Amino acid sequence: MKRHAIAAILLGLLFCTVICGCGSSKGENELVDGYYTAVMSDYSFGWKEYVTICVMEHKIVSAEYNARNKAGFIKSWDSAYMRSMNSVTGIYPNRYTRDYAAQLLEKQGAEEIDLLTGASSSGGNFRRMTAALLESAKTGNTDIQVIESEHEEE
Secondary structure: OHHHHHHHHHHHHHHHHHHHHHHHOOOOOOOOOEEEEEEEOOOEOOEEEEEEEEEEOOEEEEEEEEEEOOOOOEHHHOHHHHHHHHHHHOOOHHHHHHHHHHHHHHHOOOOOOOOOOOOHHHHHHHHHHHHHHHHHHHHOOOOOEEEOOOOOOO
16 A cells, blocks of 8 residues: 555656656757857957847847947947948948848847848848847847957958
8 A cells, every 4th residue: 555655646746746847848949048149359440349239038139240449449339330231232331231130029039030132241241140149049049149240350
């Protein structure tokens, strides 16, 4: 009788462990809540790009994409740069940085981001930084990720 009671208790504990464990297990592609940042390793045309995301309840809820110059000035705030780039390419940093960040929030992935004509180099960097951030977010690694630049500034 005692053996049956012990066996029933152990079986009950095993059942509870399986049921509770299944509900709380972290999926393979599930993101860990937190803030994650990636920066390019080098400056390009005087700017160093970066992306910061916030993950809450396992999904990206905010994304900031921009670039800073050596003085710390933000690229999308540079009106002269905006006018110059817009006249040549038809696009400017304040537009494409917001577009790429919005695509990330909508699609929740780096590969699906559509590159914009005139900002494809920045878009490629955004994809690379975002892919690294998503890998970091899967493990909860909040260290700043430095992404090797394809072209170093001379």
